[in-house]
Amino acid sequence: MVPDLSRTVAIALIAAVLTLGLVAAVPVNSLPFFSDDTGPTDIEVASLERLDAGCKESVAQYSGTQNGPNGSYTTTSFVETGSRNASLSAWAERTSPTGAEYSTFDVHVESHRTEPANTTCDVGIQYRLTVETSGGGDDGLLPDESGLSVRFHENGRYAACASSSSGDFGSACRGVEGPPTRTWANATG
Numbered sequence: 001m002v003p004d005l006s007r008t009v010a011i012a013l014i015a016a017v018l019t020l021g022l023v024a025a026v027p028v029n030s031l032p033f034f035s036d037d038t039g040p041t042d043i044e045v046a047s048l049e050r051l052d053a054g055c056k057e058s059v060a061q062y063s064g065t066q067n068g069p070n071g072s073y074t075t076t077s078f079v080e081t082g083s084r085n086a087s088l089s090a091w092a093e094r095t096s097p098t099g100a101e102y103s104t105f106d107v108h109v110e111s112h113r114t115e116p117a118n119t120t121c122d123v124g125i126q127y128r129l130t131v132e133t134s135g136g137g138d139d140g141l142l143p144d145e146s147g148l149s150v151r152f153h154e155n156g157r158y159a160a161c162a163s164s165s166s167g168d169f170g171s172a173c174r175g176v177e178g179p180p181t182r183t184w185a186n187a188t189g
Contacts, residue, residue, distance in 0.1 A: 039103030039148040040071060041135030043092040048109075049128040051076070053084040055121035062126075065152065065160045071133035073162045079109055079154040080124040082117030092131055102165065103148040107131055111155055149173055 052059045060078035067073055079088070089110050096104040109129060117123075133148060147165025151158065151173075161173035 038099050038101055038136045039096070039146050040133035041094070041098050041103065043094060043105045043107070043131055043133045043150070045090045045092055045107070046072065046130040046132045047128075048088060048090045048130075050088065050125055051128055052126040053081075053086075054123065056080065056124055057121065059124065059126045063160075065162045067162055067164055068130070072130055073133075073150050074128060074130045075107075075152050075160050075162070076126070076128045077109075077152070077154065077159055078124050078126050079111055079159075080122050081111040081113055082123055083113040083115050084118075084123055084125075085115060086111045086113035086125060088112075088125060088127055090129055101146050103133075103136070105131075105133070105148065105150045107150060107152045108156075109152070109154045109159075 056078060063075075063077045065073065065075040081088075089112065090108065092105060092107045094103065095106050096102065107129070109127070111125065129152070131150065133150075136146070145166055147163065149161060149163035152160040152162075163173045
């Protein structure tokens, strides 16, 4: 017996509509082999080292920011403190919502002095600060776009930025100079 062509077409259309309805109801990233990759959700200060102190002309020989393994970011910089004996503190906060594909963080270095400021030169501290990020979605076999940027601030002023991303996000450090943004916080220090 030859199946009725109109019945076969009708069954195929019903199957197609049901499949489309199922796919529309389930986000593509929750299907097998797809990823709902997100940027990291947490950041913490891993280390803060005081390298040297003194006049800027003789102490501030190097500054830079680099990405390290496992979500670590290190910046080496000179912060003007007004005193060789000033102390430094550092804390970090997330400035993007949890689950964002592109995560943003602000890291703050603050100086604290108890003596009068030196007036003969720009006195400060050369330091190295490392932060580590964690959390976020898994890459899966077919990852989607994700990334992060970490902005560093010294005494409330923009100092540096580091970023990494996959897909079309590109570098988010261009044009980020300015005051810290304060939206979500999970500070550690």
